[in-house]
Amino acid sequence: MSALSAFAPQTLGSALEPGLGREPTQALRGEARNPIGLDGLEFIEYATPRPQALGQVLEMMGFCLVARHRSREVLLYRQGDLNVVVNAHGAEARAGDAPALSAMALRVRDARAAWHFVLARGAWEVPPRAEVMELHLPAIHGPGGSRIHFVDRYRDFSIYDVDFVPVPGADPHPPATAGLHFFGVVQYIGPGRSHDWTEYYGELFGAEPLPDERRFGIMPKGKLLRVPALETGGQFVLQLIEPEPDLGLLDNGERLQRIGLGVPDVMAAVQALRARGVEFIETGVVQPGQRGALTKTYLGSVVFELVHSARPEGPGR
Structure with missing residues (x-):
């Protein structure tokens, strides 16, 4: 069976829609099978x-x-x-x-x-x-x-x-604020689609699911897939988030939702970004802490998640 045989046409062609009722967490770890380098x-x-x-x-x-x-x-x-x-x-x-x-x-x-x-x-x-x-x-x-x-x-x-x-006069390689680096990508999927997408990314990229009990960040939901890399600092994760019908918020759209940014010290990063004008969500369990933080939503759709990640630096990175 091909990697896409389990996918309905809407999976790859659905319109980008605002998300409802789904929030992520992410992880980063170890070596894995890497069929495409x-x-x-x-x-x-x-x-x-x-x-x-x-x-x-x-x-x-x-x-x-x-x-x-x-x-x-x-x-x-x-x-x-x-x-x-x-x-x-x-x-x-x-x-x-x-x-x-x-x-x-x-x-x-x-x-x-x-x-x-x-x-x-x-x-x-x-x-x-x-x-x-x-x-x-x-x-x-x-x-x-x-x-x-x-x-x-x-x-x-x-x-x-x-x-x-x-751009004239711009530093072509500006330093990262508080050690920010790519940590992962959050993807919204349809109800019951975690297995399909896990098989898809596993067959094509060698992505491997992390145990359900392994949780990072401040919102422990979704399926975490570890994506391999040739070098230590290149690994990242894909986060698959299904809708939550029990909350009455059913969003069947499938899309890339947002990026996760790793930082070695979450609270130091929050402080540095607040000084630049970034606002963070501070309601209920969604509070900035050493495990992670979530920015407010900008322009109706743009939001960033910070996750604690002391990423090792590989050669050439």
Whole structure:
């Protein structure tokens, strides 16, 4: 059975919708089977019709605008090893008023080989979008119409050297605020779909489920999948969150919902980000603490989760 044979058509083509009643936690640990030579996340992409407004939120979170695309309304924000692409180009950016996570890029040893590997196991190809003299990043369909790219240029020569122009006077490698780094990606899924998505990510990427009793952060819900990496610092997790019909909040939309950011000291990070104007949720059990913290929602959809993670630094990271 192919990796996608258990998926209804809406899984990969559903519209991006506001989420209701689902909250995440995440984890990071150990070595795992790695069939495509994964080495972490290269970038996360937001599609938005309001790039300046989203840019202001990212700057509050410590990101700096470092480059602009040569021919499209696409911006690159960075801090430390975190790259966030803000895409205001084309129909995808005009799909709604609120920003939406539209893509993630995976670092791999060989992008073409990784792409062919997952296509052979049932993943759906995204047609090339590159124009003349632009770099083509192979991609497959992800949840809710998103894309999953494969990138093998992320060291001395990167993908940004081809398609982006540096912002004059900007530090191309601004330091990370309070040690922020990619920790994982939260994905909303349909009711009873945890097994399907676990099989999908396991077959394509070698992702392995963590025990249900292993919990991190401040909101222990969902299924945690550990995604392998070639180097210690590249591992991350995928968090699968089903809707909660018992709360009367049934949201069947499937999509990438938000990113999780690891920090070695959560409260120090909260203090540093508050000084930059970031507000955190402080209601009920959702209180900033050494296990984690959750920001308020900005622009109707943009929210960040902090999770305690003393990530080891691998070579070249």
